[in-house]
Structures are given as C-alpha cells and as structure tokens.
Amino acid sequence: MKEILYVTAIYTGTLIGAGFATGKEIQEFFRNPLGILIAFFLFLFLNVRIFTDINKNNIYTYNELLEYKCPRIKNFVIRLSAVFSLLSYGIMCSGAGEALGFKGAGYLFSFVCVVVFLFELKGITYLNLVATPLIVMGIMAITIKSVSVFAQVPFDAVRYCSYNILCCLPVIPSLNTYIKNERVAKITACLISVVCVLLILCVYVSLPEYICNLPLLETARKINLSYIYYPALLLAMLTTAVSSGYGYMCCFDGEKYTHIAILFAVSVIMQSMDFGVLIKYVFGFFGVVSLGILYFLLKKS
Numbered sequence: 001m002k003e004i005l006y007v008t009a010i011y012t013g014t015l016i017g018a019g020f021a022t023g024k025e026i027q028e029f030f031r032n033p034l035g036i037l038i039a040f041f042l043f044l045f046l047n048v049r050i051f052t053d054i055n056k057n058n059i060y061t062y063n064e065l066l067e068y069k070c071p072r073i074k075n076f077v078i079r080l081s082a083v084f085s086l087l088s089y090g091i092m093c094s095g096a097g098e099a100l101g102f103k104g105a106g107y108l109f110s111f112v113c114v115v116v117f118l119f120e121l122k123g124i125t126y127l128n129l130v131a132t133p134l135i136v137m138g139i140m141a142i143t144i145k146s147v148s149v150f151a152q153v154p155f156d157a158v159r160y161c162s163y164n165i166l167c168c169l170p171v172i173p174s175l176n177t178y179i180k181n182e183r184v185a186k187i188t189a190c191l192i193s194v195v196c197v198l199l200i201l202c203v204y205v206s207l208p209e210y211i212c213n214l215p216l217l218e219t220a221r222k223i224n225l226s227y228i229y230y231p232a233l234l235l236a237m238l239t240t241a242v243s244s245g246y247g248y249m250c251c252f253d254g255e256k257y258t259h260i261a262i263l264f265a266v267s268v269i270m271q272s273m274d275f276g277v278l279i280k281y282v283f284g285f286f287g288v289v290s291l292g293i294l295y296f297l298l299k300k301s
Contacts, residue, residue: 003180004178004184008188008192009132010125010129010171010175011171011172011175012128012199014243015167015168015196017088019279020199021233022215023203023206023214024213024215025279026207027207028283029159030156031156035157039157042161043161043192045298046165047190051179052189054176055176055182055184056182058176059176062169064173073293081170081248082252084163085248086262087266087286088167088244089245090267091279091282091283092241092244093270094273095237096109099214099233099234109237109238109267110263113242114260117249124242124243124246127239128239131235132239135232137232139203139206142216142223143202143205159283159284159288159291160287162287162291163283163286165290165293166286167244168247170246170250206219207219208222216229245263
C-alpha cells in the first residue's frame with residue numbers, strides 16, 4: 001500500500017502544476033462535465049496500459065519504454081518530450097513569478113528547482129510526498145467554499161490528457177521500482193486516474209465566471225482562503241517544474257549540470273511572457289502534436 005501511495009503522490013505532483021493549480025488549464029480545456037468524463041477514461045486506459053507494460057517487461061527507463069512501445073518514432077518522441085518538458089519548466093517558473101508578484105520571484109523559484117535537481121529522483125520523490133497532500137488539501141479547501149459552471153468541446157479534454165501524458169512519460173518508468181506486480185500496477189494506475197480526475201472536478205466547480213490568468217487564486221481571495229492556497233499553489237508549481245526538468249534531463253545522456261544550466265536559461269527567458277498565453281498556446285499545441293503518441297501507448301505490443 002505504501003508503494004501505491006508513493007507512486008500516486010509522485011505522478012499527481014507531476015501533473016498538478018502551475019496551470020492546474022491556478023485553475024487556468026481547467027478553465028482553458030474543461031468547460032463542460034463531459035470533458036472531465038472523457039479525461040477520466042482516457043487517463044484510466046493510458047495509465048493501466050503504461051503501468052502494466054513497464055511492470056511486465058521490467059522497464060525502468062524512458063528509453064526502454066519508447067524502445068518497447070514505439071521504436072520507429074522513438075527519436076521523435078524523445079525530442080518532442082525534451083522540448084515540451086523544457087517549455088513546461090519555463091511555464092512553471094513564469095507562473096511562480098506571476099503568483100508571487102515581486103521582481104526576481106521566478107529566478108528564485110528556478111534556483112530552488114535547481115537545488116532539488118541535484119538530488120535527482122530521490123529529491124523529486126521526497127518533494128512530492130510532502131507537497132502533494134498539501135496541494136490536494138488546498139484545492140479541497142477552495143472547492144468546499146465555492147461552486148461555478150462553464151461550456152466546451154470534448155476534444156480539448158483529449159488534448160489535455162495528451163500533453164499531460166507526454167509530460168509524465170519520462171518519469172513513469174523510474175516508478176517501476178515501487179511496483180511489485182501487475183495487480184499493484186493496475187491498482188496504482190486506477191488510483192492515479194481517480195485522484196487526478198477528482199481534482200480536475202474540484203477545480204472546475206471552483207472557477208470564477210470570468211477569464212483571468214490565476215482564476216483559482218482569485219476564488220481563494222474572494223472567500224478569504226488565499227493564505228491557505230498560496231503555499232499549495234507554489235508547491236504545485238515546484239513539483240511540476242522539478243518533474244518537468246527531470247523529464248527533460250531523462251531525454252539526454254550527458255553532463256547533468258549542462259542541462260540544469262539550459263533549464264535555468266529557459267526560465268529566465270520565459271519570465272517576461274504572459275502565463276495565460278503560454279498555457280493556451282504551448283500546452284494546446286503539444287496536446288495536438290502528441291495525439292499520435294497515445295495510439296502507440298494504448299495498443300498492445
């Protein structure tokens with residue numbers, strides 16, 4: 001049971017980043033409950049397939065997973081993952097800078113990420129085990145005190161699942177260390193899917209009725225819970241930034257410190273970019289581009 005909770009915490013921490021925790025992703029991709037239902041089944045099928053495959057075939061690295069699932073397009077997927085992880089890291093830093101609201105906040109945030117990178121998977125594991133429960137409690141606190149509704153096309157839910165799986169994919173094989181057998185793999189995948197979709201639903205019903213860059217934070221301010229949600233929001237950004245950075249480094253063999261320097265440079269460049277625009281166009285674009293990868297992940301090898 002402990003191993004299942006470990007994997008669930010790490011996966012959920014990777015998924016709940018700046019876009020999710022601020023509510024901006026949910027506002028952009030889920031404006032109708034049908035989209036949430038589609039996301040649940042897609043997450044469920046994908047996670048069960050991926051976790052079962054890595055356990056059955058003793059897969060522990062991203063390279064091994066791609067070699068097994070999609071050898072013909074492996075190099076393309078690695079490059080796509082690397083670019084997306086790099087941009088995702090920059091978006092998390094941009095979101096942190098906007099949420100904190102003082103000059104240099106994003107740089108400070110990026111520096112904290114660099115410190116965690118030095119501890120590699122162990123650092124990510126401990127960070128997620130501490131941060132994920134706090135993030136979940138923060139989202140639940142906002143949800144309990146607010147309710148709201150929107151309207152949209154289900155295809156956006158598919159794009160949402162698509163780019164999030166692309167983000168989590170480099171991290172997933174390393175979690176096989178905690179999975180003892182196929183039964184545990186399936187239970188873990190189901191629990192992850194349920195937790196993720198319940199959190200999507202919680203954010204969805206808590207959104208304000210107007211469009212803004214930090215919608216859930218606006219809700220928290222209105223109901224006087226910003227003092228609770230600020231720490232949860234920053235932890236959510238930190239867990240995803242660190243996981244995205246780790247995912248980027250998993251795509252390459254080579255000097256770790258060189259890739260850390262590249263991550264820091266990208267975060268500096270993206271500080272001046274609008275957080276809402278980055279969520280809409282970068283995540284939306286990669287959601288479409290990575291749709292083909294879902295086919296290879298879902299098919300039986």
